[in-house]
Amino acid sequence: MSMMRLRIPLLVSAVLVLTHLVNAEEPKKDRAPMTPAIWRQHLASMPNGDPGRGEKLHRSLFCASCHGDQGVAPTANWPHLAGQKAIATFKALLDYQQGTRSGTASADLMKDAADGVMPQEMADLAAFYARQKGHDAMPGKPSVPLLVRQGDPKRLITPCASCHGAVGQGGRFEAGALAGQHAGYLAEALKEFKAGIRKSDLQGSMRQPSAQLTDAEIESLATHYAGQLLKK
Ligand code: HEC
Ligand code: HEC
Numbered sequence: 150m151s152m153m154r155l156r157i158p159l160l161v162s163a164v165l166v167l168t169h170l171v172n173a174e175e176p177k178k179d180r181a182p183m184t185p186a187i188w189r190q191h192l193a194s195m196p197n198g199d200p201g202r203g204e205k206l207h208r209s210l211f212c213a214s215c216h217g218d219q220g221v222a223p224t225a226n227w228p229h230l231a232g233q234k235a236i237a238t239f240k241a242l243l244d245y246q247q248g249t250r251s252g253t254a255s256a257d258l259m260k261d262a263a264d265g266v267m268p269q270e271m272a273d274l275a276a277f278y279a280r281q282k283g284h285d286a287m288p289g290k291p292s293v294p295l296l297v298r299q300g301d302p303k304r305l306i307t308p309c310a311s312c313h314g315a316v317g318q319g320g321r322f323e324a325g326a327l328a329g330q331h332a333g334y335l336a337e338a339l340k341e342f343k344a345g346i347r348k349s350d351l352q353g354s355m356r357q358p359s360a361q362l363t364d365a366e367i368e369s370l371a372t373h374y375a376g377q378l379l380k381k
Pocket of ligand 2 (some may be wrong): 358
């Protein structure tokens with residue numbers, strides 16, 4: 150009798166655990182929306198990454214096949230990851246996996262790549278990229294747009310440098326490095342924010358300013374940052 154009483158709760162909890170596991174495997178569509186507050190918690194609890202393990206994962210998960218052996222992408226089809234801030238990489242991987250950065254063919258590629266990668270592995274990968282040397286600047290001598298340093302108060306554009314750092318090295322929170330990145334990738338990202346296709350910026354920190362940018366400004370900002378040297 151007393152055994153029965155014990156077993157029923159055990160069975161119930163086993164079922165609960167199982168349901169939980171099954172739910173965890175289900176597509177992520179029905180989950181609660183990721184509010185900025187929830188994101189802050191996720192980012193604050195980023196595990197400590199091990200760059201050695203990250204390097205192994207970079208190869209075993211075939212990230213190297215697109216992003217290059219050391220995170221410097223061999224072609225302009227894929228963005229560089231070398232020298233990126235760890236928190237920016239970590240957030241991007243979570244975004245792809247959760248579907249909060251989606252809606253383009255490139256993002257779908259990354260959703261597949263990030264599928265099943267555990268948070269600890271994301272942190273390891275991020276630690277590996279953060280430790281890599283920056284890459285050479287793309288050739289070209291673009292002028293420094295005023296938008297970078299001063300923004301445009303009339304259009305409520307905050308200076309890019311206030312978030313991405315004085316020389317595009319990455320700045321506050323998850324605002325990552327832009328320096329030395331492929332110009333085409335940067336321009337595409339800005340256009341996606343402008344069109345509202347990419348919504349991964351918490352509180353619209355990128356959609357707001359980019360909505361005000363002309364296409365010519367987007368091109369010149371992209372060339373400007375691509376021409377900066379990412380120093381490490
Ligand atoms: C088939 C090629 C391919 C593979 C394999 C691949 N990526 Fe990517 N990756 C891309 C493309 C394309 C993008 C740009 C996606 C976009 O426009 O959002 C990207 C973007 C990223 C970004 C965001 C960069 C930024 O500046 O925001 C990170 C981080 C990243 N990849 C990490 C990885 C990791 C880690 C792996 C391995 C688990 C991986 N990628 C495998 C093609 C690839
Ligand atoms: C208020 C802070 C803020 C300002 C101002 C700002 N950014 Fe950003 N930017 C961010 C954050 C945060 C992200 C990462 C968004 C995410 O998590 O997807 C980002 C992402 C980007 C990306 C995508 C990078 C990638 O690797 O995919 C580009 C390109 C970019 N910003 C360019 C600019 C430019 C150009 C300006 C100036 C016109 C600017 N930003 C102004 C905060 C800012």
